[in-house]
Amino acid sequence: MSEFLKAMSFRHACKRFDTTKAIPSEQFESILEVCRTSPSSFGMEPWRLIVVRNEKLRKALKASCWNQNQITEASELVIFTTDNDIVRSDSPYVRTMFERRGMPTEMVDTYMGVYKNYLAPIEEDEILLENWTAKQCYIALANAMTYAATLEIDTCPIEGFDKEEVEAILDLEYGHSVAVICAFGYRINLQSAQMRLPLKSIVEYK
Ligand SMILES: Cc1cc2nc3c(=O)[nH]c(=O)nc-3n(C[C@H](O)[C@H](O)[C@H](O)COP(=O)(O)O)c2cc1C
Numbered sequence: 001m002s003e004f005l006k007a008m009s010f011r012h013a014c015k016r017f018d019t020t021k022a023i024p025s026e027q028f029e030s031i032l033e034v035c036r037t038s039p040s041s042f043g044m045e046p047w048r049l050i051v052v053r054n055e056k057l058r059k060a061l062k063a064s065c066w067n068q069n070q071i072t073e074a075s076e077l078v079i080f081t082t083d084n085d086i087v088r089s090d091s092p093y094v095r096t097m098f099e100r101r102g103m104p105t106e107m108v109d110t111y112m113g114v115y116k117n118y119l120a121p122i123e124e125d126e127i128l129l130e131n132w133t134a135k136q137c138y139i140a141l142a143n144a145m146t147y148a149a150t151l152e153i154d155t156c157p158i159e160g161f162d163k164e165e166v167e168a169i170l171d172l173e174y175g176h177s178v179a180v181i182c183a184f185g186y187r188i189n190l191q192s193a194q195m196r197l198p199l200k201s202i203v204e205y206k
Pocket residue numbers: 011012013014015068156157158159160161180192194195
């Protein structure tokens with residue numbers, strides 16, 4: 001079996017973490033590096049990661065995350081937030097992100113035009129914009145979880161939270177929002193059986 005598939009079967013949504021085990025900092029930093037190097041639509045990298053280590057903050061968050069134990073028991077807790085204002089088509093950040101590729105100005109202008117057209121129906125609605133930036137976070141999240149599994153580090157992706165409450169607790173800047181949360185650490189219980197639909201019920205060839 002390939003190393004990747006081994007990691008896919010090692011990974012499960014870990015519900016209870018061993019509170020006595022901490023992820024070595026070098027390994028945790030490499031997980032963050034995997035997030036950083038993940039791809040994003042138009043290369044906009046809208047993710048802004050918050051690593052919550054403060055115990056009081058973790059406790060406050062737990063109450064707004066369906067009281068899930070992972071929030072306080074995991075070795076590391078990463079909140080995938082997004083900066084939604086910065087990716088608006090009139091933001092100077094967007095041009096900078098295209099310019100860094102070293103393209104001639106005319107080509108940057110072309111990219112800006114394509115981007116503006118693409119984003120127009122999205123950026124007119126705050127929720128659509130938040131969903132678009134959140135989608136990019138899920139790519140980083142998936143990469144981080146599978147990569148962590150290669151290091152035998154367990155994870156739990158978490159969508160079970162009150163978004164407004166979590167954003168208030170984290171005191172996010174205006175225009176920023178929470179996309180998803182991920183807990184990282186080491187399992188204390190045996191992994192539950194992996195249940196998946198068979199390929200034939202999810203793949204269609206035409
Ligand atoms: C985006 C996302 C959000 C999730 N949110 C939660 C959550 O809030 N709490 C939880 O215990 N599991 C959560 N899960 C875990 C799923 O329930 C789990 O991945 C699914 O049941 C398959 O089980 P497995 O990952 O153990 O194979 C989430 C999974 C994903 C992908």
